[in-house]
Amino acid sequence: MRKNSFKLYKDKDASLEYLNDKTISILGYGSQGRAQALNLRDSGLEVIIGLPRNNKDRKAALKDGFIVYTPEKAVKIGDIISVLAPDHKHQELYEKSIHNNLIPGKSLVFAHAYSIHFKLIKPPEYTDVILVAPHGPGEMVRKLFLEGKGVTSFIAMEHDYSGKALDKALAYARGIGSTKAGAISTTFKDEAIGDLFGEQAVLCGGLSELLSTGFKTLVKSGLSPENAYLECVHQIDLIVELIKKFGIAGMFDKISQTAEFGSYISGKKVINEKMMKNILSKIKNGDFAKTWMRESKIGMRNYKKIKRYWKNNLLQKTWERLHKILT
């Protein structure tokens, strides 16, 4: 195990002065793009947007009062280029619009280390390459900023050509509101691997399969979908709240001893550590990144098929019926 190098930066450690005379070009105006652009502008910084000519999000960016350029032009004008397009489009965006317009002194900012760590993009040495990866969707980044709070984020530097990459990363994190909550230092490698593993095996992939398979098992055994939903899905937020407040051991203290003992003997049988390690090794060796890029090249056929399954399965239909009447 590596020794702990946890370092957390707050507002007092970050100064906006490193971005004061810079133009920040935000490429993409989706979940992160919109939230970060609005927060940076509200922090007093100069922000422009880069989107392809026929992109559907141009309208929203214009309505929010931004000047919108093509990605090429936004890279030419900007000093700080924040790449907030979807990860699987970074390679094409970089080759078509970014690479030829990068000159010494410009910095690239990413919200996920994926395309740098897996070498889909190889920026020149004369560019600072910075990571500011918020731990939450854009909607949360914006909402908490407006409430005077912030979402924590990971920060890292891959290239530090200017010798000021950390200052710029901290300034950017402060501009989006992150240093209010805390910007935590990491590396591109750890963020790329940790983020993919956490979302695939635990938070999004693992959790949804856990809930859905539990629901299916009860329905197949004869329970109504409504009952199965209430037993396996509906209470999830209560358990998560207890874990966040008191830790897992604290959560066990708050549930009944029957639930606690049953959890101790059955939980381990549900989760398969060997499969988790297998997922991690496929992320580490780049297999997942190759599969995702291949999927993108074939028009996301498998992705769309699985997405349709989740939108139309019995669990989703049960949620549609119940969520309006249950609090």
Ligand SMILES: NC(=O)c1ccc[n+]([C@@H]2O[C@H](COP(=O)([O-])OP(=O)(O)OC[C@H]3O[C@@H](n4cnc5c(N)ncnc54)[C@H](OP(=O)(O)O)[C@@H]3O)[C@@H](O)[C@H]2O)c1
């Ligand atoms: N969402 C999160 O919770 C979250 C959290 C932390 C980090 N991140 C990271 O943030 C980055 C952006 O993710 P996101 O979730 O914000 O994506 P998103 O919601 O899908 O938005 C992406 C935006 O980029 C636009 N776009 C597509 N191709 C483009 C191009 N060639 N040039 C410029 N813009 C282009 C999209 O337009 P169209 O939709 O019309 O293609 C859209 O406006 C990713 O690196 C992601 O890993 C996301």
